[in-house]
Amino acid sequence: MQRIYEPENLLEAEVLIxxxxxxxxxxxxxxRDLMGGIGxxxxxxxxxxxxxxxxxEYARQLxxxxxxAQPLPGDEPDHLPGILIC
Incomplete structure (x- = not known):
């Protein structure tokens, strides 16, 4: 097993999984179980x-x-250009 990425938070981790x-x-x-110890x-x-x-290697590429990933033209709000809103 190789540790390939450090997600910023649990939500990003679940999306990537x-x-x-x-x-x-x-x-x-x-x-995952250490998140309760923040602080x-x-x-x-x-x-x-x-x-x-x-x-x-394939997982790193993905x-x-x-x-x-960039937002499709017209998908981002005018007040947040270049931000992908999910």
Whole structure:
């Protein structure tokens, strides 16, 4: 298993796990149970997505494409140009 990405929060982690799962990649979220300790633990680096060694490179490519996604023209509000609103 390789730790391939540190999501910013639990919501992003769940979205990425679902996306990877739809591509046949089983992902494990390390640190999920530590989220209740925020305030006692450092905020950054608690969460980490891990996948099998064989699927790590493909999973990194998928996450890079996810992070590079741009809104379709006309989908973003005028007061938030360039922001993808889901």
């Amino acid at each position: 679902g996306m990877l799962g739809s591509e046949g990649i089983e992902a494990y979220l390390a640190g 006692e633990l450092p905020v950054h680096g608690l969460l980490g997505l891990a996948v099998s060694d064989e699927q790590a 996450i890079a494409a996810y992070n590079a």
